[in-house]
Amino acid sequence: MSSSPLYTRHHPFYSAVKERYSLTRPGSKKDTQHVVLDLTGSDISYEVGDCVGILPVNPPEYVEKTLEAFGTKGDQLLTFRQEPEKISFRHLLENYLNLSSIPKKLIEMIAAHHPQLNELLDHTHKQELKQFQSEREVWDFLYEHRLPEPDPQSLVDILQPLLPRFYSIASHQPSVGNEIHLTVAHLHYLTLGYNRYGVCTHYLCALAPINDWSVPLYLQPHKGFTLTDNPETDIIMIGPGTGIAPYRGFMQKRVWREDSGRSWLFFGEWHADTEFYYEDFWKPLEQEGKLRISTAFSRDQEHKIYVHHRMLEHADELYRWIENGAVIYVCGDAVHMAKDVEATLLTILTEKGHMKPANAAEYLKLLRHEKRYLRDVY
Numbered sequence: 418m419s420s421s422p423l424y425t426r427h428h429p430f431y432s433a434v435k436e437r438y439s440l441t442r443p444g445s446k447k448d449t450q451h452v453v454l455d456l457t458g459s460d461i462s463y464e465v466g467d468c469v470g471i472l473p474v475n476p477p478e479y480v481e482k483t484l485e486a487f488g489t490k491g492d493q494l495l496t497f498r499q500e501p502e503k504i505s506f507r508h509l510l511e512n513y514l515n516l517s518s519i520p521k522k523l524i525e526m527i528a529a530h531h532p533q534l535n536e537l538l539d540h541t542h543k544q545e546l547k548q549f550q551s552e553r554e555v556w557d558f559l560y561e562h563r564l565p566e567p568d569p570q571s572l573v574d575i576l577q578p579l580l581p582r583f584y585s586i587a588s589h590q591p592s593v594g595n596e597i598h599l600t601v602a603h604l605h606y607l608t609l610g611y612n613r614y615g616v617c618t619h620y621l622c623a624l625a626p627i628n629d630w631s632v633p634l635y636l637q638p639h640k641g642f643t644l645t646d647n648p649e650t651d652i653i654m655i656g657p658g659t660g661i662a663p664y665r666g667f668m669q670k671r672v673w674r675e676d677s678g679r680s681w682l683f684f685g686e687w688h689a690d691t692e693f694y695y696e697d698f699w700k701p702l703e704q705e706g707k708l709r710i711s712t713a714f715s716r717d718q719e720h721k722i723y724v725h726h727r728m729l730e731h732a733d734e735l736y737r738w739i740e741n742g743a744v745i746y747v748c749g750d751a752v753h754m755a756k757d758v759e760a761t762l763l764t765i766l767t768e769k770g771h772m773k774p775a776n777a778a779e780y781l782k783l784l785r786h787e788k789r790y791l792r793d794v795y
């Protein structure tokens with residue numbers, strides 16, 4: 418069992434970004450990075466399949482702009498939820514408050530001085546309100562709609578808390594030492610002429626200074642999604658996009674343990690040339706006969722090819738692997754991918770196992786019960 422009772426959301430370990438580099442090649446429209454966090458001095462021990470919780474820090478620029486809109490340097494001490502001690506306004510903006518999403522209550526508060534906002538708050542304009550909120554962040558909303566006598570405590574009381582984000586660990590500790598490796602898709606988009614970023618991915622991929630012991634983290638142990646104990650068991654790993662992360666750890670462990678079980682990776686991304694994450698790690702394993710890889714590059718041709726299409730192409734063999742006792746892992750997008758993959762598994766069981774749909778569903782349920790169908794989807 419992996420465990421780390423040492424650090425929690427409320428008592429994190431302050432780690433440092435030791436290294437980060439692009440997994441996407443020049444010309445890619447994505448920016449996915451390999452981020453290495455230093456665990457020196459923490460006594461944290463993790464297992465493959467574990468996640469890490471990161472407590473992000475808001476961009477200094479947004480903090481400064483918010484303080485400017487409030488006409489203050491932010492030294493005043495304020496109360497925040499159940500926190501026993503008062504905390505400075507600046508520190509709250511940096512570490513405690515969600516500066517990305519604008520609560521309706523904040524619009525209501527500002528509308529008292531900017532009556533043109535009242536129309537948006539009318540119940541007949543729900544869609545417009547949603548769009549207004551999604552295009553802006555707290556800082557530019559406040560910047561555009563100044564208050565005559567801004568009260569920092571009322572802002573603090575209204576904003577949502579800044580929550581931790583979770584990332585699958587992409588390493589095996591005995592193989593990498595005192596480090597946690599992550600595969601982070603740096604979220605970026607443009608609205609109203611501004612480049613916007615995901616809070617935590619921007620923090621990890623761009624803002625956190627290298628070798629600065631300021632990145633708060635804690636371990637989130639897996640709930641069964643880990644490499645099988647049996648080195649002879651075959652594994653099928655399905656993980657498009659950042660869903661590939663845990664499998665890097667799984668394969669590091671398989672090599673380190675000298676497993677004899679076969680391993681099959683289904684990976685998908687946009688283009689083979691620019692988004693084949695960790696290609697240099699997988700290819701030698703494939704050449705040494707330690708890994709089989711099936712790739713689905715969705716945008717290298719006119720029609721979409723996804724991991725589940727590759728699964729169908731190899732349905733006979735996949736069914737034989739499953740019948741032979743293989744463990745199936747699925748990691749990545751929960752909304753579309755995991756559902757399509759499950760439907761495909763059911764199709765394979767129905768067609769290749771000559772099962773009725775209800776029996777295929779029972780079979781999958783049994784696999785789940787036996788911890789042979791494991792998912793870590795988000």
Ligand SMILES: Cc1cc2nc3c(=O)[nH]c(=O)nc-3n(C[C@H](O)[C@H](O)[C@H](O)COP(=O)(O)OP(=O)(O)OC[C@H]3O[C@@H](n4cnc5c(N)ncnc54)[C@H](O)[C@@H]3O)c2cc1C
Pocket residue numbers: 468473517551552582583584585586600601602603604606607608614615616617618619659660662793794795
């Ligand atoms: C168990 C688990 C494991 C995970 N593992 C990984 C992993 O290994 N790698 C990884 O990269 N992620 C992983 N994630 C996702 C990760 O936790 C974060 O949700 C993700 O990185 C985004 O965080 P963020 O703080 O950068 O973005 P946020 O600041 O939370 O921003 C996300 C929000 O941005 C807004 N947004 C996005 N695009 C647009 C747009 N075009 N227009 C307007 N608004 C937009 C949306 O409101 C969206 O909800 C995992 C999640 C879970 C639960």
Ligand SMILES: NC(=O)c1ccc[n+]([C@@H]2O[C@H](COP(=O)([O-])OP(=O)(O)OC[C@H]3O[C@@H](n4cnc5c(N)ncnc54)[C@H](OP(=O)(O)O)[C@@H]3O)[C@@H](O)[C@H]2O)c1
Pocket residue numbers: 602657658659660685686687713714715716721723724725749750751752753754755757758795
């Ligand atoms: N909640 C959602 O709706 C949703 C969806 C996707 C990603 N995300 C989140 O966005 C972040 C970044 O994602 P990511 O960079 O890991 O990549 P991703 O967006 O998951 O994409 C990876 C690959 O999966 C393909 N894909 C799209 N739909 C699929 C499906 N139904 N079945 C199988 N493959 C499918 C994509 O193709 P195309 O892009 O060419 O279609 C792409 O080639 C993650 O945090 C992820 O959770 C959320």
